Amino acid sequence: MGCGMESVLVLVIGACLSAGAALVAWLAHTRSPGSIPAHTAAVPAAAARRTANWRWAGVTTGLVAGGVAAASGALGRGLLLAGPVFGLCVLAGVVAGEISVRPAGGPTRTAVVEVRRVRDYLPHGLAKAVLAAAAVLLALVTVTTATAGPDDLGRGTVLLSRCGPGSWEGHGPWAGSFYSVPLAAMVATGLIVAGVALRVVIRRARTGADPDGVAADDALRQRAAWTITGACGILTALPLAGVCLVSAAALLSFSCHPAWWTYAGWALLAVLIPTAALMAWCAAVLLAPARAVTAVLPAR
Amino acid sequence: MTDRPLLVVDTGNPTPPYEQLRRQLAELIQSTALSPGDRLPPLRQLAADLGLAIGTVARAYRELESAGLVRSRRGGGTRVTATAPSLSDSERQRLLHNHAKAFVQQATLLGADEQQILDAIAQALAT
Numbered sequence: 001m002g003c004g005m006e007s008v009l010v011l012v013i014g015a016c017l018s019a020g021a022a023l024v025a026w027l028a029h030t031r032s033p034g035s036i037p038a039h040t041a042a043v044p045a046a047a048a049r050r051t052a053n054w055r056w057a058g059v060t061t062g063l064v065a066g067g068v069a070a071a072s073g074a075l076g077r078g079l080l081l082a083g084p085v086f087g088l089c090v091l092a093g094v095v096a097g098e099i100s101v102r103p104a105g106g107p108t109r110t111a112v113v114e115v116r117r118v119r120d121y122l123p124h125g126l127a128k129a130v131l132a133a134a135a136v137l138l139a140l141v142t143v144t145t146a147t148a149g150p151d152d153l154g155r156g157t158v159l160l161s162r163c164g165p166g167s168w169e170g171h172g173p174w175a176g177s178f179y180s181v182p183l184a185a186m187v188a189t190g191l192i193v194a195g196v197a198l199r200v201v202i203r204r205a206r207t208g209a210d211p212d213g214v215a216a217d218d219a220l221r222q223r224a225a226w227t228i229t230g231a232c233g234i235l236t237a238l239p240l241a242g243v244c245l246v247s248a249a250a251l252l253s254f255s256c257h258p259a260w261w262t263y264a265g266w267a268l269l270a271v272l273i274p275t276a277a278l279m280a281w282c283a284a285v286l287l288a289p290a291r292a293v294t295a296v297l298p299a300r
Numbered sequence: 301m302t303d304r305p306l307l308v309v310d311t312g313n314p315t316p317p318y319e320q321l322r323r324q325l326a327e328l329i330q331s332t333a334l335s336p337g338d339r340l341p342p343l344r345q346l347a348a349d350l351g352l353a354i355g356t357v358a359r360a361y362r363e364l365e366s367a368g369l370v371r372s373r374r375g376g377g378t379r380v381t382a383t384a385p386s387l388s389d390s391e392r393q394r395l396l397h398n399h400a401k402a403f404v405q406q407a408t409l410l411g412a413d414e415q416q417i418l419d420a421i422a423q424a425l426a427t
Binding site: 109111112114116202206 | 304307308309310334342350351377
C-alpha cells in the first residue's frame with residue numbers, strides 16, 4: 001500500500017472515530033438519567049441485580065473472548081470474527097440473566113391480562129440501523145466472495161485484476177470465502193441467538209403484578225432488549241467496518257484496474273463513517289444501558 | 301395505576317386453578333373489560349406469570365372457547381369473539397353481590413368487624 005493511501009486511511013479512520021466520539025457525547029447528553037422511569041426503584045432488587053451482573057459478565061467475557069479471537073486465526077481472520085464473538089458472549093449473558101429471574105412465589109399468584117410483544121421493547125431506530133448494517137454486510141460479502149481469487153495456497157483471500165495478456169495484479173486481504181464463510185456462519189448464529197434471547201425476555205415471568213412493579217419490570221425488559229440490539233450492532237458493524245476497510249484498501253491499491261474500482265473504494269470508505277457511528281451507538285447502549293432506557297412503555 | 305385487568309389464582313383454594321382462571325376471564329369478557337377482538341395473553345406467557353402448567357391455562361382457554369367467548373386461531377392467538385354475550389344489569393348486580401358476600405365472609409373469618417370491613421373497602425377504592 002502506498003504512503004498516500006495510508007494517509008487517506010488514517011484520515012478516514014480519524015474522521016470515523018471523531019464521528020463516533022461525537023455521537024457518544026450526544027447520546028450521553030440526550031439520554032440523561034432522568035429518562036429512566038422513576039418506578040425502577042420498585043424493581044425487586046434481586047432480579048435487577050442478577051440481570052445486571054449477568055449482563056456485565058457477558059460484556060466482560062465478550063471483551064476477553066473477542067480479544068483472544070482477534071489475536072488468533074490466520075491472515076487476520078480472527079480479527080474479523082472478534083465482533084461476532086463479543087456479541088455472542090453478551091447475548092449469552094442477557095439470556096442467563098433473564099432465565100435467573102424467578103416469578104413471585106406464594107399460594108396467591110397474580111398476572112396482568114396483556115400481550116407482551118418484542119416490538120414494544122425494542123429500540124426502533126437502533127434496530128433498523130442494525131438490520132441495515134446486516135443487509136449491507138450480507139450484500140458486501142456476497143460480492144467479495146464472488147469476486148475473490150485464490151492465493152498461493154488456493155484460498156479465496158485476494159482480488160485479482162488482469163493488466164494485460166498473461167499479466168495479473170493481485171491485492172489482499174480480500175473478503176473471499178476464506179473470510180466470508182466463517183463470518184457469515186458466526187453472524188447468522190448471533191442473529192438467531194438474538195431472536196431466541198428476545199423471546200426469553202418477553203416470555204419470562206413478571207416479578208410482580210402491582211402497577212409500580214409492572215412498570216419497573218417493563219423497564220428491566222426494555223433494558224435487556226436494548227442490550228440485545230446493541231450486541232447485534234457490534235456483531236454486524238465491527239465485521240462490516242473490517243470488510244469495508246480491507247476491501248477499500250485492496251481496490252485503491254491497484255495500478256491497473258477499471259475506473260469504477262476507485263469510486264467503489266471511496267464509497268466503501270464512506271460506509272465506514274455511519275458504521276463507526278453505529279458502533280459508537282451500540283457501545284454506548286452496552287456500556288451505559290441504564291441511560292438508554294426510555295420512558296415507560298405505552299399501555300397495550 | 302394500570303388499567304389492565306388482573307388475574308388472581310389462589311393455589312390454596314379448593315377450586316382448581318383452571319376454573320378460577322376461566323371464571324375470571326369469563327367475567328372480564330361479559331363485563332366488557334375485555335372487548336370483542338381483544339387478545340388474551342399467550343398460553344406460555346400467562347402460565348409463566350402465574351407459575352402454572354401450560355396445560356392448566358390451555359384448559360381454561362378451551363372451556364372459554366367451548367362457551368363461545370373466545371376463538372383460538374393458529375398464529376393469531378386467542379381473541380374475544382364478537383358475539384360474546386355481555387352481562388345484563390341484573391346479572392352484573394348478582395355477580396357484584398356474590399363477590400361482596402365472599403369478601404365479607406373472608407373478612408369475618410379474619411375477625412374483622414363491620415367498621416373494619418367498610419374501612420378496608422374504602423381504602424381499596426381509594427388506591
